[in-house]
Amino acid sequence: MGNLKELIDKLENKRILSLEEFIELLSNFTEETSNYLFEKARNTSKKYFGNKIYTRGLIEFTNYCKNDCFYCGIRRSNVDVERYRLSKEDILNCCENGYELGFRTFVLQGGEDLHYSDDYIVEIVSEIKKRFPDTAITLSIGEKSYESYEKYYKAGADRYLLRHETANFKHYSMLHPENQTAKARQQCLRDLKKIGYQVGAGFMVGSPYQTIENIAEDLIFINDLQPQMVGIGPFIPHHATPFSDFPQGSLDMTLFLIGILRLMIPNLLIPATTALGTIDPNGREKGILAGANVVMPNLSPVKVRKQYLLYDNKICTGEEAAECRFCLANRMKKIGYELAVDRGDFVPLEK
Numbered sequence: 001m002g003n004l005k006e007l008i009d010k011l012e013n014k015r016i017l018s019l020e021e022f023i024e025l026l027s028n029f030t031e032e033t034s035n036y037l038f039e040k041a042r043n044t045s046k047k048y049f050g051n052k053i054y055t056r057g058l059i060e061f062t063n064y065c066k067n068d069c070f071y072c073g074i075r076r077s078n079v080d081v082e083r084y085r086l087s088k089e090d091i092l093n094c095c096e097n098g099y100e101l102g103f104r105t106f107v108l109q110g111g112e113d114l115h116y117s118d119d120y121i122v123e124i125v126s127e128i129k130k131r132f133p134d135t136a137i138t139l140s141i142g143e144k145s146y147e148s149y150e151k152y153y154k155a156g157a158d159r160y161l162l163r164h165e166t167a168n169f170k171h172y173s174m175l176h177p178e179n180q181t182a183k184a185r186q187q188c189l190r191d192l193k194k195i196g197y198q199v200g201a202g203f204m205v206g207s208p209y210q211t212i213e214n215i216a217e218d219l220i221f222i223n224d225l226q227p228q229m230v231g232i233g234p235f236i237p238h239h240a241t242p243f244s245d246f247p248q249g250s251l252d253m254t255l256f257l258i259g260i261l262r263l264m265i266p267n268l269l270i271p272a273t274t275a276l277g278t279i280d281p282n283g284r285e286k287g288i289l290a291g292a293n294v295v296m297p298n299l300s301p302v303k304v305r306k307q308y309l310l311y312d313n314k315i316c317t318g319e320e321a322a323e324c325r326f327c328l329a330n331r332m333k334k335i336g337y338e339l340a341v342d343r344g345d346f347v348p349l350e351k
């Protein structure tokens, strides 16, 4: 135990541990170790962000997907999904609604849907930037070529979310069909960084076949990549996927990892994810108290929300969820935090 606290102190000072040290910490942590870590993580968040929580308006604009990830509810092979696409006008309406609610960042997320050509994405991004010049645009639309990423960037996209899912090549191949590789995915992340995007990586906690060593590898990978954002959430089974019978990921492990990430990269943008809120009614609050500093309220039209289900029992999909923003503002207030209304860019550390 003393030893584990020493490891946490070391992480705080050096901002990295060895693979073996991460494995030791992740294999043996207790409630007491967690609380020790969370206090340091919260203090670090306070130092960089005060009590402000950044907020991003999430627009899930298509649930068509050409990929077949074994864990995901909107995978191509799931024929039970009622598919939908939002038009440019639909998306702009979501943005307008969001802008009035105070959002200055929009996240356009979707399956890998070739209906949206590069030209159409460029058109959508340009139009949002024209109508709402003081907003930041985040894309989360999967693996594309360097040239495509560059086009979106030139059109005004500022950030890109692409979880690496697992850094371990063998583990990656157990979660995806053969045509989807960790090598290609990691190349995309490097391309995005090179082009100049603020980049978000991330992974699921407790995904099938994941070992503690794999998680330690994810942490080392993140340290090497130095992304501006990292999204992590528990794996949650979806009934109509090959992984329907696997158990969901652990709340305690997810929270512990948020704390570790906060100490590793002190100014990192870390969301308290919807998946975290799904496995525990206060999951997102617990995420913030473990060191997260971003929430992503759903801005998608309520009528399509039940069709964008990556996993079972997803929250924020009912009629009552029309204004997730207010719900989250209240939830944050209750634990002593406030939603920020600016773009919430990544701010590099002073050297």
Ligand code: 5AD
Binding pocket: 071, 072, 073, 163, 165, 202, 203, 204, 233, 234, 235, 236, 237, 238, 275, 310, 311
């Ligand atoms: N449980 C939890 N997270 C999931 N994702 C996809 N399917 C699931 C699931 N069943 C995550 C993946 C993906 C992100 C958009 O959602 O990490 O990158």
Ligand code: FES
Binding pocket: 297, 298, 315, 316, 320, 321, 323, 324, 325, 327, 328
């Ligand atoms: Fe969506 Fe509470 S945040 S309903």
